[in-house]
Amino acid sequence: MGTRAESSSVSYEAFRSKSEALERFHLRRRRQRYLNVFLLATTLLLINLIVFYVVDQTRALPSHPAPAQTFCYFGYDENDHSLQPENINGTLCDHIIFGFAAIENNKLVPRGKGDNRDEIWRRTVKLKERFPHLSVMISIGAPAAQFSATTSNETSLRTLVESAVQIIQKYEFNGLDIDWEFPAWGGMPIADQENFISLLRELRKAFDDSTIFGNRNHLLLTTAVAAPITIVQTSYKVPDMALYLDYCLLMGYDFNRFNKLVPLVEFNSPLHRHTGQVSFLAMLNIAEASELWVQKGMPREKLVVGMPFYGVTFKLADRNRVEVGSPAKAVGLYGGSLTYARMCALLEEGDWTVVFHNESRVPYAYRGDDWITFENPQSIQEKTQWVLDQKYAGIMTFDLNYDDVNRTCKTSKENFPLQTIVFQAVKSLKPVR
Numbered sequence: 216m217g218t219r220a221e222s223s224s225v226s227y228e229a230f231r232s233k234s235e236a237l238e239r240f241h242l243r244r245r246r247q248r249y250l251n252v253f254l255l256a257t258t259l260l261l262i263n264l265i266v267f268y269v270v271d272q273t274r275a276l277p278s279h280p281a282p283a284q285t286f287c288y289f290g291y292d293e294n295d296h297s298l299q300p301e302n303i304n305g306t307l308c309d310h311i312i313f314g315f316a317a318i319e320n321n322k323l324v325p326r327g328k329g330d331n332r333d334e335i336w337r338r339t340v341k342l343k344e345r346f347p348h349l350s351v352m353i354s355i356g357a358p359a360a361q362f363s364a365t366t367s368n369e370t371s372l373r374t375l376v377e378s379a380v381q382i383i384q385k386y387e388f389n390g391l392d393i394d395w396e397f398p399a400w401g402g403m404p405i406a407d408q409e410n411f412i413s414l415l416r417e418l419r420k421a422f423d424d425s426t427i428f429g430n431r432n433h434l435l436l437t438t439a440v441a442a443p444i445t446i447v448q449t450s451y452k453v454p455d456m457a458l459y460l461d462y463c464l465l466m467g468y469d470f471n472r473f474n475k476l477v478p479l480v481e482f483n484s485p486l487h488r489h490t491g492q493v494s495f496l497a498m499l500n501i502a503e504a505s506e507l508w509v510q511k512g513m514p515r516e517k518l519v520v521g522m523p524f525y526g527v528t529f530k531l532a533d534r535n536r537v538e539v540g541s542p543a544k545a546v547g548l549y550g551g552s553l554t555y556a557r558m559c560a561l562l563e564e565g566d567w568t569v570v571f572h573n574e575s576r577v578p579y580a581y582r583g584d585d586w587i588t589f590e591n592p593q594s595i596q597e598k599t600q601w602v603l604d605q606k607y608a609g610i611m612t613f614d615l616n617y618d619d620v621n622r623t624c625k626t627s628k629e630n631f632p633l634q635t636i637v638f639q640a641v642k643s644l645k646p647v648r
């Protein structure tokens with residue numbers, strides 16, 4: 216027992232500093248998005264647009280779907296004690312998406328500094344030697360302004376596409392993912408919508424050009440897309456996207472976070488709406504967002520539903536009002552978000568009340584004036600089962616780095632417990648690997 220306590224306190228320190236850096240990184244990237252979501256959201260409330268988007272649940276499901284695919288983001292952070300590629304259990308995913316590559320001078324480049332910064336790409340692709348079933352993709356995650364500038368000019372667009380082709384060939388990636396958050400959103404030009412389509416079209420052309428790639432296997436083209444209806448309306452020409460994409464990765468998270476315009480505690484990644492939600496705010500959940508994308512023209516067999524391995528924190532305005540939808544006064548612990556592993560450690564400290572919401576199918580926890588929306592094995596299990604039952608194309612998770620990678624949590628039975636749940640559920644539907 217003594218040995219176990221010591222070693223877990225050592226690894227706790229390592230994982231604590233890792234989590235903090237990850238959380239800061241995460242928060243920076245998303246804070247701006249949230250402000251934007253709610254500014255537009257409030258406007259939309261006033262004009263009551265949602266009438267047009269009442270979801271029709273009666274749509275037919277395909278009778279013979281292809282096996283569900285699992286896409287695992289691997290969000291490597293070069294400044295941090297991040298999960299290393301060698302420690303990824305490749306059995307658990309069909310596709311690993313390395314996040315993220317940057318754009319420099321209109322070319323795709325590795326993040327970070329120094330001569331060897333592409334080493335991490337090679338090490339990630341090398342996973343294919345140990346896990347031959349695996350496809351390893353690279354994701355471009357650049358600021359919206361950079362995507363906008365690069366794709367608005369034919370010359371620079373061509374440069375970007377050519378550099379993507381070269382990198383895929385050189386490192387033997389299996390495809391490319393685009394994480395543009397978000398076209399024509401937050402003050403960016405409306406032309407982004409069409410330029411985003413041009414980017415996808417030119418990439419698809421190059422990937423299908425056998426004079427470039429010979430008889431290599433089909434290269435995948437995917438993109439991570441927003442779920443809130445406000446962004447979907449503004450950013451995407453969905454039928455055109457569907458022409459060029461192999462899969463569309465719906466970010467089934469970031470639905471809610473503390474904001475001053477609607478200062479309420481709400482779920483990060485609810486599966487369903489809950490009683491008391493009104494107007495378009497009630498549509499901020501995985502089930503309705505997925506259906507919205509299908510209605511807008513994304514074929515169900517291309518729509519991959521994403522789920523988070525992180526939670527979001529709030530400070531309650533009144534510690535006696537703890538139900539979802541209660542008033543919030545500020546961002547909560549750890550700057551606003553935390554990994555599953557850290558959440559686990561926090562709950563092990565005790566004194567938390569944990570509730571599993573009977574409608575939205577996610578847990579939340581509170582202690583004093585702290586309130587946290589998070590995922591646990593049950594919520595991931597139920598989301599996964601829902602995606603499979605609804606016959607969507609598969610499941611995306613964000614990301615491996617936020618799972619309990621080294622089983623630091625007492626309730627984890629294996630490394631990557633959340634991804635293991637996804638793997639097990641999907642495996643039960645397809646031939647054993």
Ligand SMILES: *[C@@H]1O[C@H](CO)[C@@H](O)[C@H](O)[C@H]1NC(C)=O
Pocket residue numbers: 229230233296297298299302620621
């Ligand atoms: C997990 O454990 C491995 C093997 O002991 C170690 O090399 C690695 O640094 C640990 N990873 C993290 C993220 O703590």
Ligand SMILES: *[C@@H]1O[C@H](CO)[C@@H](O)[C@H](O)[C@H]1NC(C)=O
Pocket residue numbers: 304306307630635638
């Ligand atoms: C990887 O995951 C599979 C499926 O859960 C499991 O059988 C295997 O033991 C895991 N490998 C390692 C090294 O943990």
Ligand SMILES: *[C@@H]1O[C@H](CO)[C@@H](O)[C@H](O)[C@H]1NC(C)=O
Pocket residue numbers: 368369370371
């Ligand atoms: C497009 O970019 C190229 C090279 O960066 C530049 O020379 C050219 O002037 C740009 N064209 C337009 C229309 O801005």
Ligand SMILES: *[C@@H]1O[C@H](CO)[C@@H](O)[C@H](O)[C@H]1NC(C)=O
Pocket residue numbers: 573574
């Ligand atoms: C969920 O719980 C609330 C309050 O406890 C109850 O009123 C409601 O009927 C329950 N809904 C379902 C779907 O079980």
